[in-house]
Amino acid sequence: MRKRRSSLVIIFLIFFLLSVIFFAIFGSRSGKAPTGIIEVVTSPFQGFFVNMTGVMGGVSQNQEIVFLREENLRLRVKDSEIKKIQREISALRDQFETTKIPSVKLLPAQIIGRRGFVPGVSVPEAIIINKGTIDNVKVGQVIIYKDVVLGQISKVSTHQASVRLLFDESSSLTAMTSNSSANGILKGKGKGKMLLENVVLSEKLEKEDSVVTKGDVVNSGTGFPPDLVIGKITSVDKKQSALFQTAEVKSQIDMAKIVEVFVIVEAL
Amino acid sequence: MKYLPFVVLFFLIILESSVTTLPLVLLFLIFYTVFTRSESVFFIAFFAGLLLDILMLRPLGVTSIFFLVIIFLILLYENKFEIGTMYFVMIATFVMSFLYLIFFPVSQIYLILPTCVIFSMIFFMMIKKINTPKLKAY
Numbered sequence: 001m002r003k004r005r006s007s008l009v010i011i012f013l014i015f016f017l018l019s020v021i022f023f024a025i026f027g028s029r030s031g032k033a034p035t036g037i038i039e040v041v042t043s044p045f046q047g048f049f050v051n052m053t054g055v056m057g058g059v060s061q062n063q064e065i066v067f068l069r070e071e072n073l074r075l076r077v078k079d080s081e082i083k084k085i086q087r088e089i090s091a092l093r094d095q096f097e098t099t100k101i102p103s104v105k106l107l108p109a110q111i112i113g114r115r116g117f118v119p120g121v122s123v124p125e126a127i128i129i130n131k132g133t134i135d136n137v138k139v140g141q142v143i144i145y146k147d148v149v150l151g152q153i154s155k156v157s158t159h160q161a162s163v164r165l166l167f168d169e170s171s172s173l174t175a176m177t178s179n180s181s182a183n184g185i186l187k188g189k190g191k192g193k194m195l196l197e198n199v200v201l202s203e204k205l206e207k208e209d210s211v212v213t214k215g216d217v218v219n220s221g222t223g224f225p226p227d228l229v230i231g232k233i234t235s236v237d238k239k240q241s242a243l244f245q246t247a248e249v250k251s252q253i254d255m256a257k258i259v260e261v262f263v264i265v266e267a268l
Numbered sequence: 269m270k271y272l273p274f275v276v277l278f279f280l281i282i283l284e285s286s287v288t289t290l291p292l293v294l295l296f297l298i299f300y301t302v303f304t305r306s307e308s309v310f311f312i313a314f315f316a317g318l319l320l321d322i323l324m325l326r327p328l329g330v331t332s333i334f335f336l337v338i339i340f341l342i343l344l345y346e347n348k349f350e351i352g353t354m355y356f357v358m359i360a361t362f363v364m365s366f367l368y369l370i371f372f373p374v375s376q377i378y379l380i381l382p383t384c385v386i387f388s389m390i391f392f393m394m395i396k397k398i399n400t401p402k403l404k405a406y
Contacts, residue, residue: 023329
């Protein structure tokens with residue numbers, strides 16, 4: 001018995017020390033560990049299961065509802081583009097300001113990780129895509145799907161990247177409404193929810209109004225480009241006694257269903 | 269047949285890293301520890317932890333450390349508690365899963381924990397039907 005216990009302790013200590021060594025060398029150096037070959041080998045398996053859950057989740061939906069949702073999303077994006085062009089025309093007419101039409105370079109990526117309690121049904125916590133440092137993907141780059149912002153890259157390795165979705169509790173960006181150009185801070189509240197906060201009381205927030213990014217691209221080219229659709233306002237909380245008003249924002253994209261996204265690798 | 273547990277473990281690692289927040293690999297390691305009582309489980313836990321860290325973009329080694337400590341505690345007390353009983357497996361699953369979800373946070377922990385316990389009950393009953401010398405005592 002003593003012999004077994006001591007062998008147990010020795011084996012445990014060997015592997016524990018190995019783990020600590022790995023952690024000490026590679027733990028804090030994201031993207032530097034030699035993990036590329038493992039990511040390449042396992043990526044097809046991950047993609048297969050993610051695709052399966054996307055199909056399983058979609059089977060239960062009425063085809064007409066799916067079509068109407070897609071059409072709704074397409075019209076919202078178009079509406080946002082039209083309003084952007086109207087603002088530019090107005091600015092040119094007034095000759096008080098010039099607006100620079102942003103140009104973006106997109107990199108397609110497949111979702112190979114979309115973890116939720118019930119695969120294909122639960123809103124995922126974060127997603128993992130099959131592009132990494134080898135594809136010039138960097139922390140801070142934005143992920144979109146059909147011109148709708150989904151989130152921002154938070155971690156990168158050689159062949160994979162983790163995306164922090166907009167409704168993650170640590171997510172925060174400047175945003176504005178499409179109709180009234182009311183400015184605010186969009187914060188994630190978890191479980192698929194987002195709140196547009198810090199909107200002054202004098203601004204007009206309406207239900208069904210689209211919320212778009214204000215734009216905060218940094219010198220390195222990462223960050224949120226302006227005028228990308230985030231979602232639509234589903235409810236407004238306005239109290240005269242408060243300093244600011246808030247609005248609940250819902251994304252038009254069903255994160256449990258999509259399998260391909262795009263990385264904005266250059267936003268100018 | 270000899271390599272079946274490793275194939276199962278590989279697919280559990282892929283499932284946990286890609287589609288579900290359930291701690292499937294932890295459940296596998298608890299069952300493997302309880303039913304084999306072999307020191308080889310340390311080897312499996314070390315590499316399973318590394319693989320999970322790579323696929324979930326966690327700091328390399330952190331999941332291995334967690335798994336090794338859990339397994340060490342279970343094996344250390346195998347004489348003090350009857351670790352091959354359903355009650356021990358259920359309690360160990362609940363406690364270890366809770367700690368795992370604290371260290372590696374996900375949402376809906378109140379749904380994941382009971383699901384893990386139910387899964388452990390079902391798998392224990394299934395495995396107990398297999399007639400192996402180690403299981404005959406229980």
